[in-house]
Amino acid sequence: MKMTCAIRVSRGQMIVEFILAFPVFLMLVFGAMDFVAMGIEKIVLESRCRSWARRLAMSALQSPDQMEERVAGGLPASLRSATEIEVQLRFLPVLPDSQPLRRSKEVQILSLTLRERIRPRFPLVRELMTNIPFTLTVCCQEGRVIGR
Numbered sequence: 001m002k003m004t005c006a007i008r009v010s011r012g013q014m015i016v017e018f019i020l021a022f023p024v025f026l027m028l029v030f031g032a033m034d035f036v037a038m039g040i041e042k043i044v045l046e047s048r049c050r051s052w053a054r055r056l057a058m059s060a061l062q063s064p065d066q067m068e069e070r071v072a073g074g075l076p077a078s079l080r081s082a083t084e085i086e087v088q089l090r091f092l093p094v095l096p097d098s099q100p101l102r103r104s105k106e107v108q109i110l111s112l113t114l115r116e117r118i119r120p121r122f123p124l125v126r127e128l129m130t131n132i133p134f135t136l137t138v139c140c141q142e143g144r145v146i147g148r
Contacts, residue, residue: 026124027124027125027128030122030124030125031125033121033122034120034121034122034125037121038118038134038136041116041118041136042136042138045114045116045136045138046138046140048075048114049112049113049114049138049139049140050140052071052074052112052114052140053110053111053112053140053141053142054142056070056071056087056110056112056142057108057110057142057143057144058144064087064088064089067087067089067110067112068085068086068087071085071087071112071114072085083114083115083116083117084113084114084115084116085112085113085114086111086112086113086115087110087111087112087113088110088111088113089108089109089110089111090108090109090111091106091107091108091109091146092106092107092109093105093106093107094106094107094145105145105146106145106146107143107144107145107146108143108144108145108146109141109142109143110141110142110143110144111139111140111141112139112140112141112142113137113138113139114137114138114139115135115136115137115138116135116136117133117134117135118134118135118136119134120134
């Protein structure tokens with residue numbers, strides 16, 4: 001008994017399969033490119049957060065509200081509406097030395113949190129993910145010693 005499997009694929013069947021599979025393939029490629037772009041945006045946001053935290057920790061501003069205004073004023077206009085800024089200040093006392101005549105010191109810890117709402121860049125991915133919010137959140141901390 002001889003078994004032969006003759007698989008014949010017509011040209012029309014290949015075209016139909018290609019038409020069905022190609023949009024899925026494009027969505028995967030564009031989705032991957034979008035996630036790479038989001039990764040790059042996160043790196044840029046982390047760098048921006050670190051530099052602003054360093055600037056604010058070394059500035060003479062003492063109130064978190066003033067610091068938030070300074071950061072919001074320094075952001076590009078395209079990011080001001082999409083970015084939430086939160087500044088927290090904490091003061092930690094330094095343990096006293098053995099020399100009681102020295103001034104007491106405190107450590108000021110500044111926490112800067114940036115939250116940016118982002119949208120997918122490619123129209124096909126944007127249409128499919130309209131109800132899914134993407135938010136990048138970055139938090140940086142800087143400290144400095146203050147003599148009182």
